[in-house]
Amino acid sequence: MSNPTIGVTAPAGFSASGVTAGLKASGNPDLAIVRNDGPLHHVAAVFTSNRVAAAPVHWSRQVVGDGRADAVLLNSGGANACTGPEGFANTHASAEHAAKVLGIGSGDIVVCSTGLIGEQLPMDKIIPGIDAAAAALGSGSEFDGGGAAATAIMTTDTVSKQAGFAGTGYSIGAMAKGAGMLAPGLATMLVVITTDAVVEPAGLEAALRGATRVSFDRADSDGCMSTNDTVVLMASGASGTVPDPAEFATGLKDLCIDLALQLIRDAEGAAHDITIRTFNAATEQDAEDVSRTVSRSNLFKTAIFGQDPNWGRVLSAVGTTKAVFEADELNVSINGVQICRNGGVGDDRNLVDLTGREVLVEIDLNAGDAEAAIWTNDLTHDYVHENSAYSS
Amino acid sequence: MSNPTIGVTAPAGFSASGVTAGLKASGNPDLAIVRNDGPLHHVAAVFTSNRVAAAPVHWSRQVVGDGRADAVLLNSGGANACTGPEGFANTHASAEHAAKVLGIGSGDIVVCSTGLIGEQLPMDKIIPGIDAAAAALGSGSEFDGGGAAATAIMTTDTVSKQAGFAGTGYSIGAMAKGAGMLAPGLATMLVVITTDAVVEPAGLEAALRGATRVSFDRADSDGCMSTNDTVVLMASGASGTVPDPAEFATGLKDLCIDLALQLIRDAEGAAHDITIRTFNAATEQDAEDVSRTVSRSNLFKTAIFGQDPNWGRVLSAVGTTKAVFEADELNVSINGVQICRNGGVGDDRNLVDLTGREVLVEIDLNAGDAEAAIWTNDLTHDYVHENSAYSS
Numbered sequence: 001m002s003n004p005t006i007g008v009t010a011p012a013g014f015s016a017s018g019v020t021a022g023l024k025a026s027g028n029p030d031l032a033i034v035r036n037d038g039p040l041h042h043v044a045a046v047f048t049s050n051r052v053a054a055a056p057v058h059w060s061r062q063v064v065g066d067g068r069a070d071a072v073l074l075n076s077g078g079a080n081a082c083t084g085p086e087g088f089a090n091t092h093a094s095a096e097h098a099a100k101v102l103g104i105g106s107g108d109i110v111v112c113s114t115g116l117i118g119e120q121l122p123m124d125k126i127i128p129g130i131d132a133a134a135a136a137l138g139s140g141s142e143f144d145g146g147g148a149a150a151t152a153i154m155t156t157d158t159v160s161k162q163a164g165f166a167g168t169g170y171s172i173g174a175m176a177k178g179a180g181m182l183a184p185g186l187a188t189m190l191v192v193i194t195t196d197a198v199v200e201p202a203g204l205e206a207a208l209r210g211a212t213r214v215s216f217d218r219a220d221s222d223g224c225m226s227t228n229d230t231v232v233l234m235a236s237g238a239s240g241t242v243p244d245p246a247e248f249a250t251g252l253k254d255l256c257i258d259l260a261l262q263l264i265r266d267a268e269g270a271a272h273d274i275t276i277r278t279f280n281a282a283t284e285q286d287a288e289d290v291s292r293t294v295s296r297s298n299l300f301k302t303a304i305f306g307q308d309p310n311w312g313r314v315l316s317a318v319g320t321t322k323a324v325f326e327a328d329e330l331n332v333s334i335n336g337v338q339i340c341r342n343g344g345v346g347d348d349r350n351l352v353d354l355t356g357r358e359v360l361v362e363i364d365l366n367a368g369d370a371e372a373a374i375w376t377n378d379l380t381h382d383y384v385h386e387n388s389a390y391s392s
Numbered sequence: 393m394s395n396p397t398i399g400v401t402a403p404a405g406f407s408a409s410g411v412t413a414g415l416k417a418s419g420n421p422d423l424a425i426v427r428n429d430g431p432l433h434h435v436a437a438v439f440t441s442n443r444v445a446a447a448p449v450h451w452s453r454q455v456v457g458d459g460r461a462d463a464v465l466l467n468s469g470g471a472n473a474c475t476g477p478e479g480f481a482n483t484h485a486s487a488e489h490a491a492k493v494l495g496i497g498s499g500d501i502v503v504c505s506t507g508l509i510g511e512q513l514p515m516d517k518i519i520p521g522i523d524a525a526a527a528a529l530g531s532g533s534e535f536d537g538g539g540a541a542a543t544a545i546m547t548t549d550t551v552s553k554q555a556g557f558a559g560t561g562y563s564i565g566a567m568a569k570g571a572g573m574l575a576p577g578l579a580t581m582l583v584v585i586t587t588d589a590v591v592e593p594a595g596l597e598a599a600l601r602g603a604t605r606v607s608f609d610r611a612d613s614d615g616c617m618s619t620n621d622t623v624v625l626m627a628s629g630a631s632g633t634v635p636d637p638a639e640f641a642t643g644l645k646d647l648c649i650d651l652a653l654q655l656i657r658d659a660e661g662a663a664h665d666i667t668i669r670t671f672n673a674a675t676e677q678d679a680e681d682v683s684r685t686v687s688r689s690n691l692f693k694t695a696i697f698g699q700d701p702n703w704g705r706v707l708s709a710v711g712t713t714k715a716v717f718e719a720d721e722l723n724v725s726i727n728g729v730q731i732c733r734n735g736g737v738g739d740d741r742n743l744v745d746l747t748g749r750e751v752l753v754e755i756d757l758n759a760g761d762a763e764a765a766i767w768t769n770d771l772t773h774d775y776v777h778e779n780s781a782y783s784s
Binding site: 049050051052053081082083084087116117118119222223224225226227296297298299302303305306308311312313315316317318319320321325327328330340342343344345379380381383384385387388 | 441442443444445473474475476479508509510511614615616617618619688689690691694695697698700703704705707708709710711712713717719720722732734735736737771772773775776777779780
């Protein structure tokens with residue numbers, strides 16, 4: 001069912017489609033196009049900071065450099081990473097073909113890929129897939145193009161992810177893929193965000209960087225960074241509304257947090273969704289560093305899997321950071337029970353209930369008034385299974 | 393059986409013991425003393441850099457500050473970490489009692505503890521345990537004091553760890569505890585090294601720092617740092633030999649590497665012992681950073697568990713470092729098969745045999761002539777089980 005308030009075709013001026021090109025052995029949809037029909041074609045994007053970036057990331061960085069993009073071409077079933085000059089040529093050829101059938105310039109087509117690393121894309125399937133996707137482009141309630149696109153970019157995701165924000169006289173819509181605990185080579189997070197607001201590329205860029213910094217950058221399922229991560233924001237201007245910058249920024253931020261939490265919650269191998277909030281920090285950076293360090297402690301993550309409120313492992317991780325704190329002034333609460341007080345034993349650990357899926361760890365640094373949270377998952381047998389068994 | 397060439401009582405001038413104080417529920421030995429009988433009582437030590445350090449670490453840092461120590465008192469069955477002022481008072485009281493029964497100054501007694509974090513030591517068991525350990529002190533082949541001490545400091549270790557080096561006219565002996573993949577709160581590595589060589593504290597310090605930098609610092613089983621890690625080196629001078637500094641440094645380094653590899657090999661939850669060697673790096677630091685980053689990738693570690701030579705995960709991890717390299721100049725070999733060449737597909741991945749316990753990953757950065765290796769383990773179901781099930 002189409003939901004006119006979420007997804008990339010919720011804002012006016014966008015059409016989308018998702019088709020089966022045959023890249024996935026499962027036969028599920030695997031190729032999508034999101035087209036910006038204008039009148040504006042403004043774009044901003046952020047990409048993985050991984051220096052081993054996939055061919056489509058190299059391509060798309062160039063595309064968005066001038067602030068204009070007319071479409072995003074996405075495929076699952078292959079990451080096109082570590083594929084050398086042939087991989088880049090394949091991305092280029094895909095964009096050229098899409099440009100021809102869509103009647104736009106290839107240099108205005110962002111390309112995103114996700115799937116296994118180190119394998120060439122089957123171009124004999126990609127090219128007819130692009131034809132099919134272009135033919136299927138649709139928008140509005142009569143055809144849920146946004147939903148079809150969101151489905152076609154899934155890999156180990158168990159549900160498609162979409163979100164929306166209703167601004168004053170404009171809207172924002174989005175789709176995302178990524179499944180928290182990440183199967184081999186499928187670690188990619190892809191996000192396409194659309195808006196019919198009238199926003200210049202510089203404004204899109206600023207709003208997008210501000211939003212991703214406190215959303216996707218703080219979802220840290222297993223500490224591993226993909227070669228393909230891409231977040232694209234396109235503005236069609238079709239609403240004619242110039243948004244209040246603060247409202248637009250806040251709406252975009254909330255939408256990105258919504259999607260980031262959807263990613264964490266779809267962690268297939270996970271048994272717990274964990275929010276690690278550090279507060280009373282000297283700086284927001286300190287708070288983020290502390291939360292992220294704890295989120296990457298395998299000892300902490302396995303303890304939560306075992307429903308063990310092991311605050312000693314939290315403190316051990318905190319102690320490896322450079323944040324401002326004194327060890328004997330640290331307090332830690334798990335799900336509301338302050339089990340560590342002044343760096344030592346606090347309330348009864350048996351009061352902590354870890355049977356539910358949601359876990360809130362709160363770390364009080366007693367060093368200021370800044371705070372930040374990181375969202376992560378526990379480390380489980382299923383994580384080990386999924387990530388060891390996939391490609392062998 | 394006593395082996396006169398390894399262990400802390402192999403060098404002349406040292407006696408040791410290990411007894412059951414009743415700290416462990418298992419009834420296994422859990423308290424040890426290593427005494428330096430002189431004539432020299434020189435010492436150097438390195439401690440965990442974790443800012444949440446255990447009470448005995450705070451105590452022992454002060455003890456070794458003047459370059460003199462007469463004994464090391466060690467217990468398993470409790471880490472005495474995150475135990476506040478009471479915990480420090482307990483360490484102090486233990487040292488005072490040991491000083492009284494040994495007839496030495498409490499300020500010359502290094503204290504080491506290992507076990508669960510956040511619980512006070514049962515002093516009603518520690519004090520009589522010290523009496524028993526002092527009474528049992530022995531050396532030489534008639535009584536294996538070194539072996540008894542090595543056994544008493546074990547926690548999740550399946551075997552006790554000792555090593556030795558025969559220098560020209562002197563010797564070095566050592567014991568260690570730590571079990572690679574680390575059970576909850578039992579992550580501590582404790583190492584006591586003894587020598588009968590005549591070496592001043594400054595010389596011990598320099599040799600020890602040089603040795604630990606390329607041994608224990610490069611054993612990175614799961615990326616988690618203990619609150620209690622301690623490496624102590626004591627010199628009795630009983631041989632009367634002033635060693636050649638280069639020979640002493642090399643012997644100490646090799647002994648520490650021997651112990652570090654024993655720690656990695658005793659990783660209970662591990663199925664593979666992995667050496668990650670990075671070479672042709674611009675600097676040794678680059679090489680170490682790259683190897684360590686790969687060693688901490690859960691995706692890489694689960695792949696090795698699954699006997700999957702997933703070089704894409706190696707490259708993904710390398711790409712997150714700041715080391716000097718170009719992505720299209722990276723080569724990766726696993727167990728001798730170069731499966732990644734120039735950042736892309738290399739030889740047939742099916743040629744890689746990962747059925748054995750030893751795995752060698754070699755990463756060629758093509759950026760210089762420096763190299764470094766990190767020793768780690770894979771991430772397995774048993775790791776998750778042991779670290780989630782222990783305290784709950």
